[in-house]
Amino acid sequence: MLELIEPEAEVFNVWEVRKDFPILSQIVNGKDLVYLDNANTTQKPECVIQALDTYYREYNSNIHRATHTLSARADKAFDEGRKTVQHFLQAARSEEIIFVRNATEGINLVAQTYGRKFIGEGDEILISAMEHHANIVPWQILCEEKGAILKVIPINDNGEIIYEEYLRLLGPRTKIVGIVQMSNALGTINPVKQMIADAHQIGIPVLVDAAQSAYHMKVDVQDLDCDFLVFSGHKVYGPTGIGVLYGKRHLLEVMPPWMGGGDMIRSVTFERTIFAELPFKFEAGTPHIAGVIGLTAAINYITALGLDKIALYEADLMEYGTNVLSQVPDLTIIGNASEKASVLSFVMRDVHPHDIGTVLDEEGIAVRTGQHCAHPVMQRFGVSATVRASLACYNTKDELDRLVDGLSKVYEIFG
Amino acid sequence: MSELRELYQEVILDHNKKPRNFYELKDANHVAQGHNPLCGDNVSVFVLIEDNIIKDVSFTGSGCAISKASASLMTSIVKGKTTDEAEVLFGQFHDLVTTSTTPEDIESLGKLAVFSGVREYPARVKCASLAWHTLHAALISEDSAVSTE
Numbered sequence: 072m073l074e075l076i077e078p079e080a081e082v083f084n085v086w087e088v089r090k091d092f093p094i095l096s097q098i099v100n101g102k103d104l105v106y107l108d109n110a111n112t113t114q115k116p117e118c119v120i121q122a123l124d125t126y127y128r129e130y131n132s133n134i135h136r137a138t139h140t141l142s143a144r145a146d147k148a149f150d151e152g153r154k155t156v157q158h159f160l161q162a163a164r165s166e167e168i169i170f171v172r173n174a175t176e177g178i179n180l181v182a183q184t185y186g187r188k189f190i191g192e193g194d195e196i197l198i199s200a201m202e203h204h205a206n207i208v209p210w211q212i213l214c215e216e217k218g219a220i221l222k223v224i225p226i227n228d229n230g231e232i233i234y235e236e237y238l239r240l241l242g243p244r245t246k247i248v249g250i251v252q253m254s255n256a257l258g259t260i261n262p263v264k265q266m267i268a269d270a271h272q273i274g275i276p277v278l279v280d281a282a283q284s285a286y287h288m289k290v291d292v293q294d295l296d297c298d299f300l301v302f303s304g305h306k307v308y309g310p311t312g313i314g315v316l317y318g319k320r321h322l323l324e325v326m327p328p329w330m331g332g333g334d335m336i337r338s339v340t341f342e343r344t345i346f347a348e349l350p351f352k353f354e355a356g357t358p359h360i361a362g363v364i365g366l367t368a369a370i371n372y373i374t375a376l377g378l379d380k381i382a383l384y385e386a387d388l389m390e391y392g393t394n395v396l397s398q399v400p401d402l403t404i405i406g407n408a409s410e411k412a413s414v415l416s417f418v419m420r421d422v423h424p425h426d427i428g429t430v431l432d433e434e435g436i437a438v439r440t441g442q443h444c445a446h447p448v449m450q451r452f453g454v455s456a457t458v459r460a461s462l463a464c465y466n467t468k469d470e471l472d473r474l475v476d477g478l479s480k481v482y483e484i485f486g
Numbered sequence: 487m488s489e490l491r492e493l494y495q496e497v498i499l500d501h502n503k504k505p506r507n508f509y510e511l512k513d514a515n516h517v518a519q520g521h522n523p524l525c526g527d528n529v530s531v532f533v534l535i536e537d538n539i540i541k542d543v544s545f546t547g548s549g550c551a552i553s554k555a556s557a558s559l560m561t562s563i564v565k566g567k568t569t570d571e572a573e574v575l576f577g578q579f580h581d582l583v584t585t586s587t588t589p590e591d592i593e594s595l596g597k598l599a600v601f602s603g604v605r606e607y608p609a610r611v612k613c614a615s616l617a618w619h620t621l622h623a624a625l626i627s628e629d630s631a632v633s634t635e
Contacts (some may be wrong), residue, residue: 423550425525426494429607433490441525449526455548456526484494485551 083384088376089465091116102435105470110255110283110414110461111439112305115369119309122368126361133357135334145360152363153350156315159370160300161291166349167323169316170358174282175205177301177316178249180353181278182209184326185299186247192218194246197275199224199232199261200451201254204444206280210249219246226451230257230406232266241270248277253284256445256459257406258389258414260284264295271296276322282306286463287385287412289378292317304362308463309369313362316353323349330355373464381464385413388462392471396460399478405452416443416457419478422485424456430484431458434477492603493610494551501555506562511544518627520547520620522612527553531561531620538568543621550613552604557617559597569625576618583614 089095092114097104106114126148132141134149157165171177186209190196196210200223207221214221222245224237241248248270253260267277276298281290285302292300299322304313318326328335328346332355337345346352373381392415396402401420419427428440439459442449449456460474514532521528527549534542543565545557560579564572578595581587583604592599604614 423554425527425550425610425613426552429493429610430490442523446523446526484490485499 083376083380083464085384085465085467089467091118091372092465093117093120095465099435099437100433105434105436105473107460107462107466107470107474108437108439109463109466110306110443110459112311113286113308113463114465115310115365116308116372118372119365119368123310123361123365126364131361134360135351148364148367149358149360152367155367155370159290159374160315160317161293162317163293164320167317167320169318169323169350169353170363171301171314171316171353172312172359173303173305173314174280174301175209175303175314177299177314178205178278178280179209180316180329181247181299181301181318181326182213184329184353185276185322186210186213187217188325188327190217190219190246193244194219195222195242195244196220196247196249197222197224197237197240197245198249199237199251200226201230201232201257201259201261201445201448202249202251203255203280203282204446205282206249206251206278207447220244223447224250226259229408230254230259230448230452231408231410232259232261234262237266238269241273241275243273245270245273245275248275249280250277251280251283252290253281253287253412254406254445254448255283255414256416256443256448256457257408258411258416258461259406259408260288260410260412262410263297267296283413286373286381287378288382298322304366304369307366307369308373310359310362310365313359313366315366320349323353328352328355332356334358376464382412384464385462388466388468388471389413389415391468392460392462392474395471395475399475400482402478405454405457413462415460415462417460418454418457419481422481424458426485427458427478427481430481431474431477434473434480436474436477438474489603489606493607495600495603497559497597497600498551498555501558502551505545505554505558507544507558507565508546509544510546511542514542514544516624516627518620518624520616520623522549522553522616525550525613527613527616529553529557529617529620531557531617531624533621533624535569535625538570540564540567540569540572545617545620549616550610552601552610552613553616556601556614559600560617560621563597564621572621572625576622579618580615583611 094114130141130144132145134146153165153168156168225233252263270277278299279297281302286307300317305311335355405416424440441456511532516533519530529547532544543561
């Protein structure tokens with residue numbers, strides 16, 4: 072009988088990964104840089120920097136317009152970018168991928184087109200108490216305009232959705248659910264697949280904010296069955312200024328365009344404009360071509376590393392980080408969800424996070440301090456701000472030890 | 487650590503721990519709120535002005551050591567000064583934390599000189615100046631909100 076021998080699983084070699092990120096090997100304030108501000112933005116691997124460089128050096132040109140060789144090359148790269156994103160998200164069709172500036176713009180696009188068309192007075196929009204401002208404010212603007220009502224799913228003391236409340240709030244007036252897959256302030260991973268299934272039971276579409284999750288776990292829009300999903304390029308090791316809105320084709324088709332201009336039209340007369348097909352209907356003007364090319368390189372990079380492997384490695388790192396931080400005297404971790412990744416948000420006695428951030432910076436350690444664009448989360452936990460150390464695939468246990476050492480300096484100064 | 491000690495001088499740490507004039511002045515006739523939405527710092531400044539003189543001044547709010555100490559020292563120093571003198575101090579203080587100031591200028595600021603380390607930390611300038619911006623808003627109006635953003 073033939074025995075199948077599993078090839079030995081390749082070990083995730085973080086030291087090799089680190090070599091791909093030129094920015095990491097630098098001295099900041101006399102110390103080796105420890106970059107733990109990844110939930111804010113991630114660093115860029117050499118291949119992304121190279122891709123941008125090559126585009127601008129060798130084939131910079133506009134797309135969809137010219138007949139020359141450079142333009143054809145840019146066209147091809149741009150189209151490949153859309154297909155790369157399609158496969159990254161496991162979307163059924165490439166025209167379901169709309170390029171925008173960032174996750175924020177994607178949500179605004181949905182609110183301003185789908186929302187303005189299908190949400191009216193007295194209708195309800197359901198979001199959670201752990202949303203980033205990007206998934207609160209666009210809906211508030213819509214509510215203000217339409218007389219709709221914003222409803223909020225509460226969270227418990229661990230920073231988890233209270234599921235019974237979610238089910239209770241889903242009602243006949245609910246017109247859309249907007250939910251973050253992974254909280255930027257708490258690290259909580261929400262059960263979005265189940266939430267979508269429950270919303271679909273009564274025919275309510277769901278928008279998923281995947282800005283934080285897309286670089287930590289595999290995101291499969293068909294498996295989730297989400298109606299819309301957004302993420303930002305700069306958080307998946309790609310450039311800033313490029314992001315993605317995924318939408319189910321039948322929804323995108325009935326939505327009116329958002330911005331008007333070139334590229335989003337089929338024909339224009341002063342009497343009437345016929346809009347272009349998907350995805351171009353939503354992509355007015357010259358897009359961020361370099362951004363798409365850089366994002367393509369970034370997605371290829373993390374796909375080659377393997378998001379499953381990244382997730383496993385980061386889970387181990389996260390467990391280590393949680394352990395070592397828990398041993399720091401008077402340190403309280405904010406957000407203790409059972410499903411959690413990458414984010415270690417904490418406060419230390421009465422020392423203000425801003426002061427902690429400055430002490431850490433002096434040690435070459437970059438963290439975020441403040442409210443993380445999530446004021447309601449801060450209010451929920453009764454803190455004015457937190458320190459947030461957030462992990463990416465290139466972080467190490469040594470760096471988390473450096474963080475703990477840095478925190479001991481905080482008490483040296485603040486007693 | 488030396489630059490950090492320069493930033494967190496003993497006087498600053500002391501005012502952070504035991505802020506002076508840290509209460510709501512009930513008979514204030516000029517009040518303003520200041521807020522830094524990025525870090526969540528907020529401060530309310532209460533001023534009692536009679537004949538253009540700051541008879542009494544206090545503050546409440548929450549923030550980092552730099553912002554709290556700045557508010558505390560500010561209230562200690564402007565008490566008894568005319569509103570014009572306070573505005574001049576605001577200008578001098580702003581220069582102190584943002585531009586290079588001569589040793590003579592620093593000396594003329596008295597206790598406020600402890601904030602000279604702030605200019606090495608551009609991210610912290612807003613922390614140090616929030617209370618002063620709020621005082622300025624209180625002086626020019628009865629009740630207004632300012633933001634350093």
